[in-house]
Structure formats: structure tokens, C-alpha cells
Amino acid sequence: MLAEIINLRKLIVPILVIGLAVIFGLNLNDWNLNLAYYNNMLKVDNFSVAFGGLAIFVTLLVFILSTDFYAKDQEHLSDYMSILTFVLVGALMMFSYGNLTMLFLGIETLSIALYIMAGSKRFDVRSNEAGFKYFLMGSFASCFLLFGIALIYGTTGSFDLNKITDYTIQNQQNISPLFYTGMVLMVFAMLFKVSAAPFHFWAPDVYEGAPALITAYMSTLVKIAAFGAFYKLMSATFFYTSWKAELILNVAAILTLAIGNLMALAQTNFKRLLAYSGISHAGYLTLIILSAKNQPAGALFYYTLGYSLSTLAAFAIAIPVFKSTKSEGIDAFNGLGKKNPVLAAAMSMAMIGLAGIPPFAGFMGKYYIFTEALQSGYFYTTLIAIFSSMIGVYYYFKVILAMYGKPANEFQIENTLNYQLVLWVCLALSLFFGLYPSPILNIF
Amino acid sequence: MLSLTLLFIPLAASLLLLFTRGGLSRNLALVFTLVQLGLTAYAYSVFKTDGATAFEFLRNWSVKPFINVHFSMDGVSLLMVILTNLLLPLIILSGYNRETERPHVFYSLILFMQFALNGVFISFDGFIYYIFWELALIPIYFIAFNWGGENRTQVTLKFFIYTLAGSLLMLFGFLFLYNGSPQHSLDWASLIANPSCGCNQSWLFWLFFIAFAIKIPIVPFHTWQPDTYKTAPTQGTMLLSGIMLKMGTYSLIRWLLPVLPEGVKEWQSLAIALSVAGIVYASIIAIMQRDLKRLLAYSSIAHVGLISAGIFAMNISGLQGSLVQMLAHGINVVGLFFCADIIFNRTQNANVEGIGGIRLVAPKFATWFMVVILGSVALPLTNGFVGEFMLLFGVYQYNTWLAVFAGLTIILGAVYMLRMYQKVVLGKPIMENMVFPDLFWNEKLVLITIGILIFVLGIFPKPILELTEPVLKTILK
Numbered sequence: 001m002l003a004e005i006i007n008l009r010k011l012i013v014p015i016l017v018i019g020l021a022v023i024f025g026l027n028l029n030d031w032n033l034n035l036a037y038y039n040n041m042l043k044v045d046n047f048s049v050a051f052g053g054l055a056i057f058v059t060l061l062v063f064i065l066s067t068d069f070y071a072k073d074q075e076h077l078s079d080y081m082s083i084l085t086f087v088l089v090g091a092l093m094m095f096s097y098g099n100l101t102m103l104f105l106g107i108e109t110l111s112i113a114l115y116i117m118a119g120s121k122r123f124d125v126r127s128n129e130a131g132f133k134y135f136l137m138g139s140f141a142s143c144f145l146l147f148g149i150a151l152i153y154g155t156t157g158s159f160d161l162n163k164i165t166d167y168t169i170q171n172q173q174n175i176s177p178l179f180y181t182g183m184v185l186m187v188f189a190m191l192f193k194v195s196a197a198p199f200h201f202w203a204p205d206v207y208e209g210a211p212a213l214i215t216a217y218m219s220t221l222v223k224i225a226a227f228g229a230f231y232k233l234m235s236a237t238f239f240y241t242s243w244k245a246e247l248i249l250n251v252a253a254i255l256t257l258a259i260g261n262l263m264a265l266a267q268t269n270f271k272r273l274l275a276y277s278g279i280s281h282a283g284y285l286t287l288i289i290l291s292a293k294n295q296p297a298g299a300l301f302y303y304t305l306g307y308s309l310s311t312l313a314a315f316a317i318a319i320p321v322f323k324s325t326k327s328e329g330i331d332a333f334n335g336l337g338k339k340n341p342v343l344a345a346a347m348s349m350a351m352i353g354l355a356g357i358p359p360f361a362g363f364m365g366k367y368y369i370f371t372e373a374l375q376s377g378y379f380y381t382t383l384i385a386i387f388s389s390m391i392g393v394y395y396y397f398k399v400i401l402a403m404y405g406k407p408a409n410e411f412q413i414e415n416t417l418n419y420q421l422v423l424w425v426c427l428a429l430s431l432f433f434g435l436y437p438s439p440i441l442n443i444f
Numbered sequence: 445m446l447s448l449t450l451l452f453i454p455l456a457a458s459l460l461l462l463f464t465r466g467g468l469s470r471n472l473a474l475v476f477t478l479v480q481l482g483l484t485a486y487a488y489s490v491f492k493t494d495g496a497t498a499f500e501f502l503r504n505w506s507v508k509p510f511i512n513v514h515f516s517m518d519g520v521s522l523l524m525v526i527l528t529n530l531l532l533p534l535i536i537l538s539g540y541n542r543e544t545e546r547p548h549v550f551y552s553l554i555l556f557m558q559f560a561l562n563g564v565f566i567s568f569d570g571f572i573y574y575i576f577w578e579l580a581l582i583p584i585y586f587i588a589f590n591w592g593g594e595n596r597t598q599v600t601l602k603f604f605i606y607t608l609a610g611s612l613l614m615l616f617g618f619l620f621l622y623n624g625s626p627q628h629s630l631d632w633a634s635l636i637a638n639p640s641c642g643c644n645q646s647w648l649f650w651l652f653f654i655a656f657a658i659k660i661p662i663v664p665f666h667t668w669q670p671d672t673y674k675t676a677p678t679q680g681t682m683l684l685s686g687i688m689l690k691m692g693t694y695s696l697i698r699w700l701l702p703v704l705p706e707g708v709k710e711w712q713s714l715a716i717a718l719s720v721a722g723i724v725y726a727s728i729i730a731i732m733q734r735d736l737k738r739l740l741a742y743s744s745i746a747h748v749g750l751i752s753a754g755i756f757a758m759n760i761s762g763l764q765g766s767l768v769q770m771l772a773h774g775i776n777v778v779g780l781f782f783c784a785d786i787i788f789n790r791t792q793n794a795n796v797e798g799i800g801g802i803r804l805v806a807p808k809f810a811t812w813f814m815v816v817i818l819g820s821v822a823l824p825l826t827n828g829f830v831g832e833f834m835l836l837f838g839v840y841q842y843n844t845w846l847a848v849f850a851g852l853t854i855i856l857g858a859v860y861m862l863r864m865y866q867k868v869v870l871g872k873p874i875m876e877n878m879v880f881p882d883l884f885w886n887e888k889l890v891l892i893t894i895g896i897l898i899f900v901l902g903i904f905p906k907p908i909l910e911l912t913e914p915v916l917k918t919i920l921k
Contacts, residue, residue, distance in 0.1 A: 298508070337590075341549075358574075358579060359575065359579065367615070370615075371509050371619055371623065374623050375623055382616070386612045387612070390612050393605060401597055404586075404589060405596075437505075438506035442506075
């Protein structure tokens with residue numbers, strides 16, 4: 001919303017942070033208002049307010065991290081910040097679209113900004129590779145999305161979500177095959193964006209190559225945005241049409257859970273590990289999309305919240321550790337338990353939260369997802385999800401084992417106030433919402 | 445509110461301990477566990493077997509999914525709480541003449557463990573119970589991992605994954621009960637009121653049974669146990685064997701028998717057969733063991749096998765015997781592992797063959813070790829006898845032949861325990877062992893307390909039986 005490009009470099013981040021805080025407040029102000037702008041292009045309802053609030057909050061935390069992350073690269077700070085703000089703009093559009101063109105615009109705004117940011121370490125080959133790979137594959141997905149939208153427009157005669165819903169309800173018996181084709185293409189594109197299998201191949205490479213801060217941003221904000229949009233799409237249009245979308249999603253959920261968790265077992269790079277962990281979390285979230293008939297938006301919100309908090313906490317520790325050890329492997333954490341017990345304890349909490357062990361929000365989120373999925377009758381998928389969360393424990397614990405079990409390396413960790421702030425805010429909120437879930441779970 | 449206080453004291457103490465250093469942490473931990481013990485004694489004094497309103501705490505936690513925070517206590521819970529809070533001071537006291545690295549974290553984890561264990565025993569909502577069940581796993585994992593012996597990385601990870609796998613199966617079971625129950629509630633009272641929730645109990649049984657069987661452990665789910673007991677620091681082993689495995693047997697009584705009665709009936713014979721097979725199998729392996737801690741670990745499998753067999757016999761004497769024996773076994777096994785630790789600490793030798801003639805240099809230790817061993821081989825007038833007798837009687841009522849095989853535990857138990865004692869304490873003196881200081885004050889205190897408990901409960905078990913009878917009758921109904 002505010003792409004403030006100001007020449008006073010030192011003030012950019014504080015101003016952005018304050019600006020975001022103001023927007024956060026303004027956004028909450030729209031609660032229960034249900035406004036629609038530009039011929040239903042943008043609709044502000046409670047769903048978009050809640051997810052928008054989460055997205056802004058995550059961006060705020062990432063910006064707080066960015067002052068230290070870009071401490072040596074002041075020259076381009078304004079560019080980075082403005083591009084990151086565009087990501088947020090795209091995300092906000094993706095929560096509040098009322099029209100498929102708006103969805104497409106949102107996704108493109110978000111993605112193009114991210115293509116740039118993924119490749120923003122210009123002299124690093126891996127970063128370039130990440131940006132380029134993400135761009136190529138992302139463009140394909142965008143093509144799919146656009147083609148799907150076009151086909152749906154062809155059959156229904158409208159981009160408007162409500163009109164599409166009306167069409168599916170009125171013509172339940174004779175929906176045109178073109179509509180299904182369009183639907184499948186759109187589902188594929190969305191599965192790509194949420195990095196669900198079998199469209200997940202970009203995620204590990206891009207996460208690994210991109211600068212750590214951008215990885216943190218991608219693995220939280222982009223996931224929230226993509227799932228918000230996906231959920232809205234599915235609950236508004238496709239679910240009343242047929243079992244076909246369910247079948248695709250069911251297969252995708254099972255594949256995502258299996259691949260995400262099994263591949264994570266073999267990883268030695270922390271960012272890749274989190275990439276696969278993100279894929280497996282996409283699997284759990286796909287379960288929510290599957291049970292969209294129960295209106296589990298609260299569960300979706302709660303889970304993305306818990307996941308983002310734990311992931312950001314993990315990155316708030318990982319980034320300074322990477323910086324001091326000059327390595328991004330899991331062995332960068334070796335012996336952290338002896339050198340810096342407080343940080344190691346915090347990292348353990350983040351990992352336990354991601355693994356879904358009580359009392360953190362991750363557990364409650366999983367529990368709710370499983371109840372919803374079982375209620376919708378996805379018996380085997382839930383069973384697989386439960387087993388994959390068991391596998392998940394193993395690889396999250398690899399980090400804990402490295403911290404406490406391996407001999408320490410000699411690097412000293414420089415930990416600045418900003419990292420500490422984000423870290424403890426995230427952990428405290430994760431614990432808080434883990435203990436008092438009901439306000440968030442029943443938010444809608 | 446008393447139930448909340450029981451949870452609050454150890455939790456607050458565990459957080460407070462993180463800010464202390466050195467010997468102070470240990471002293472504070474002891475003080476807090478003693479306060480907790482006092483509170484438990486008070487709870488026992490005000491407890492009335494017919495109604496437990498004084499301990500009731502019920503608040504809604506979340507509307508959708510519907511979850512209540514429900515703490516309460518009946519006789520069985522109270523017995524388990526007594527066991528936990530009685531053993532904790534002893535466990536902490538037993539560490540007094542040992543040097544522990546970073547004691548503030550160590551004792552903080554132990555107190556956190558106490559918090560979680562108390563929570564498991566007083567939760568009456570399935571979801572809350574599950575959370576405490578999981579919470580209990582985290583501190584013990586870190587205790588075993590950070591202060592453990594050789595191979596700790598692999599052993600403790602295996603332990604963690606193994607038990608967590610079981611817990612997740614149980615979680616799946618709870619999800620099913622939640623969806624199947626008419627009010628969508630996991631409250632214990634509503635679950636036992638509608639035991640046939642429309643679910644297929646015959647495989648729901650296995651979801652719960654495997655989770656508990658891993659924790660107890662019942663053969664063939666026991667493979668994590670000997671390694672973990674050996675690797676964990678002694679105080680961790682005491683927690684694991686003395687209290688944590690009682691979580692499993694307690695849960696059989698609380699969450700399996702009354703909630704899934706049809707499933708239990710269907711698989712009762714198989715469950716008893718597994719338990720009895722475990723008794724014989726573990727006893728035979730124990731006879732062959734030369735490592736002191738492993739021997740005790742296998743003997744523990746044999747004892748809890750009998751406990752679970754008595755539970756699955758589903759009659760009043762089996763259930764009561766199991767409760768008596770849970771208390772007795774908790775006390776005895778802590779004593780046994782403590783004695784093993786004393787021996788290992790002074791001889792640096794874990795192998796039975798390398799130790800001998802300790803009696804000559806440490807007569808007091810020899811005496812109290814004998815008392816503990818007698819309790820554990822179920823000599824009449826010791827606590828082990830009461831429990832095992834009732835358990836065997838319970839199994840006998842179910843099936844004579846199974847009782848005969850289960851009875852082997854007493855004979856085989858006497859074989860491996862007494863042989864070990866003979867070799868280690870009485871046997872031919874080995875020169876390297878002759879520098880064996882007799883008991884220190886804290887060791888004396890722990891072992892004498894355990895010894896007194898062994899005889900008191902053996903001679904006068906009536907309070908336990910009175911405490912638990914009404915609950916067991918409702919469960920069996």
C-alpha cells in the first residue's frame with residue numbers, strides 16, 4: 001500500500017514499520033464492515049481483514065529483522081524495502097479479491113516482486129539460480145492460472161466470484177467440460193503457489209538460494225497469501241461442482257505430506273530443511289482446503305498463524321547463526337546448547353512448535369485440522385497426516401540434536417536486539433495462542 | 445482449586461529454578477517437592493471416596509473444537525498423585541552427593557516433569573490429558589539426552605520417536621471418539637456414559653492399546669526400554685521406571701477399560717496373553733543379563749507385564765492388585781535403581797561379574813539393598829507381595845493356566861534378583877571393589893524411607909484398597 005521510497009536511508013525501516021503498524025490498526029478497523037470496492041473487485045470482509053492483519057504483522061516482523069540483515073548493504077535498502085512492500089500489496093489483494101482478475105493481479109504483484117528478491121544477491125550464483133528458476137516456473141504457473149480463468153470466463157461469462165458460484169448452482173447438472181478444465185488448471189496453479197506436491201520442485205532450490213531473510217518472508221507471507229487465496233477460491237466456487245476437485249486435492253495432500261516429510265529427512269541444509277518442512281505444512285493446510293465445506297477458515301487462520309510464528313522465530317535465530325558461522329547447514333548449530341543456552345532453548349521451542357508438540361500453537365492447529373478432516377470423512381488422508389507428523393518430529397529434532405549433542409564450533413554468535421525482539425515476540429505469541437486458542441479458532 | 449495448586453507449584457518451581465545456580469537449585473527443588481508432598485498429604489486427608497468435589501475444576505477452553513479444562517481426582521488419581529509426589533523428593537535427594545552439570549536446568553526439568561505427571565493423573569478431559577501426556581515426554585527426553593551415558597543420541601531419539609508414535613495413534617483414537625460422541629466432547633464422564641459412540645471399537649482399542657503398551661512397555665513394544673534405562677542418568681531412569689510407566693498402566697484403567705469396554709472385551713484374551721508372554725520373556729532375559737541396569741530394566745518389564753495382565757483380567761482383585769502393585773513397584777524400582785547407581789558410582793563397573801563382596805566393606809548398604817530386593821521379589825509382609833498376590837488371584841479368576849505362567853514371575857524374579865545379590869553383595873570379594881564407602885547421609889535417608897514404605901505397605905495395605913474400591917467398581921460396571 002505504501003511504497004515509500006524516501007531518500008533518508010536510515011529512516012526507511014522505522015518509517016515503514018510505523019506505517020505498517022498504522023495500516024495494521026486501520027485494517028482491524030474494518031472488522032465487520034464488509035465493504036466492497038470497484039464493482040466487487042475488492043471485497044473487505046472479516047476473512048480478508050484477519051488474513052490481511054496476519055500478513056501485515058508478519059511483514060512488520062520481517063522488516064524489523066531487515067535492519068540488521070541489510071546492515072552492510074545500505075545502498076540498495078530502499079529498493080529492497082519497496083519491493084518487499086509490493087509483496088505485501090500483492091498478498092493483501094489475494095485475500096480480498098472478489099474477482100478472478102484481481103486474484104491474478106494479486107498473485108502477479110506478489111510473485112514478480114519475489115522473483116526479484118530471490119535473485120537479489122547479485123553476485124551469488126545460487127541466488128541468481130533461485131531467482132531465475134522461480135521466475136521460469138512461476139510464469140508457467142501463472143499461465144495455467146490465466147488460461148484457467150479464461151476458460152471459466154468462457155463458460156460462465158463472468159470473472160466475478162459470486163456470479164461463478166451462481167452459475168455452478170444453477171447449472172448443477174450440465175456444467176460444461178470447459179469449466180472443469182479451467183478449474184483443474186486453476187487448482188494446479190494454486191498448488192504450485194502453495195508449493196504442494198507434485199508442483200513443489202521449485203521450493204527447496206529457491207529457498208536455499210534466496211537470501212535468508214527472503215526465505216523467511218517467502219516461507220511465511222507467501223504461504224499465508226497463497227492459502228488464503230486458495231481457500232477463498234475453493235470455498236466460493238469449486239466445491240459445489242464435483243468430486244473431481246476433491247480427488248485432485250486429496251491426492252495432492254497425500255503426496256505433499258509424504259514427499260515433504262520424507263525428503264526433509266535427508267536434508268543437511270537448514271534452509272532446505274525448512275523448505276521441505278514448509279511443503280509438509282502445505283500438506284496439512286491442503287487438508288483444510290479439502291474440508292472447505294465445514295467452513296474451517298478459523299482453522300486455516302490459526303494454523304498459518306502458528307506456523308508463521310514458529311518459522312519466523314526459527315529464522316530469527318538462524319540468520320545471526322548463519323552470519324557468524326558463514327554456513328547454512330544444520331551443523332552451523334552444532335554445540336549452540338553449550339555456547340548460548342538461551343538461544344538454543346528458544347530454537348528448541350521453535351522446532352517443537354513446528355513439529356506440533358504441545359503446548360505451542362502448532363499442536364492445537366494440527367489437532368483442529370485433523371478433527372475437521374475426519375469430520376469431512378477423509379479417513380486415510382488423516383491417518384497419513386498423523387504418521388507424517390511423526391516423521392516430522394525426527395527432522396526437527398535433528399536441529400535440537402545438533403545443538404545439544406555435537407561439539408561446539410568456535411564461532412561467536414552476534415545477536416542484536418532486533419533479532420531478539422522478533423524471536424521472543426514470536427515465541428510468546430505462539431505459546432499464548434497455544435494456551436488460549438479459542439479467540440483465534442472461532443474468529444470467523 | 446486444590447488440583448490447580450498441585451499443578452502450579454511444580455510449574456512455578458521449575459521456572460524459578462532456571463534463575464538459580466549451583467547447590468541452591470538442588471535445595472530449592474527439594475523444598476518445593478516437599479511442599480508438594482505436604483499438599484498431597486493434605487489432599488489425601490480431605491479426600492472422601494464417595495465424592496471428589498473439592499478437587500473439581502471445570503472451565504471451557506475452546507468452543508470449536510469443544511474442549512474443557514477439567515481437573516478432578518478420584519481414588520485412583522489420588523493414588524497416582526501420591527506416588528508421584530512421594531517419589532520426587534526421594535529422587536531429588538538421591539542426587540545430593542553427585543555432581544550434575546548445570547544443575548539448575550536439570551532440576552528444573554525434573555520439576556517440569558512433576559508438573560506434567562500430576563497433570564496426566566488429574567486430567568479428566570481427553571484433550572488436556574493428551575497434552576500433559578506429551579508434555580511429560582519433553583523433559584525426560586532432554587534429561588536423558590543431555591545428561592545421559594554412551595550412545596545417548598541414538599537411544600534417546602529412538603525412545604522419543606517410539607513413544608511419540610504411540611501417542612499419535614492415541615491422538616487419532618481421541619479424534620475418532622470426538623467425532624463419534626454425540627456431544628463432541630472428550631470429557632471422561634461423557635465418554636464413559638456413552639461407551640458405544642457408534643465407532644468401531646475393535647480397532648479403536650488398538651490405537652489406544654499400542655500407545656499405552658509402548659509406554660508401559662508390554663512385549664513386543666518394549667525395545668526402547670532397556671537401552672533408555674541404561675543410558676539415562678539414574679534420576680531420569682527413576683522417573684521413567686518409577687512414575688512414567690505408571691502413566692501407561694494408569695491410562696489403561698482410566699481411558700481404555702471404561703471408554704472402550706466392547707473393544708477390551710474383544711481383545712482381552714490377546715492383551716493378557718501378550719502381557720503374560722512378556723513376563724516370561726523378560727524374566728528369562730533378565731536371568732541372562734550381566735549388566736546391572738539392564739537386568740533391572742528387564743525385571744521391570746516382567747513386573748509391569750503382571751500389572752497389565754491383572755488390569756486386563758477385568759475383575760476387582762486384578763484391578764486393585766494392579767494399583768497396589770503400581771505403588772509398590774514405583775517405590776521398589778526407584779530403590780533398586782538407586783542401589784545400582786550407588787554400586788556403579790563407587791566401582792565404575794556396571795557388570796555383575798566384576799563386582800563382589802560389597803557386604804564386607806559396606807554392611808549398611810548390603811542390608812538396605814536386601815530389603816529393597818525382598819520387596820521386589822514379593823516376600824510376604826513386603827509391599828510387593830500384596831500386589832502380586834492380588835494380581836495373580838485376578839488373573840487366576842480369568843484363566844488358571846495363564847495364572848500359572850504369570851506366577852513364574854515370582855519364581856524367576858527370585859532367581860535373577862537373588863543371584864545378582866548373591867554375586868554382587870555376598871560373593872567372593874574382588875579387590876578393586878574394596879574401596880567402597882558405606883552409605884552417605886542422603887543415601888541412608890532415601891533407602892531407609894523406601895525400606896519403611898516397603899514394610900508399611902506390605903503389612904497395612906488397607907488404605908489403598910479403600911481408596912480405590914469405589915472407583916474401580918464404577919469402572920467395572
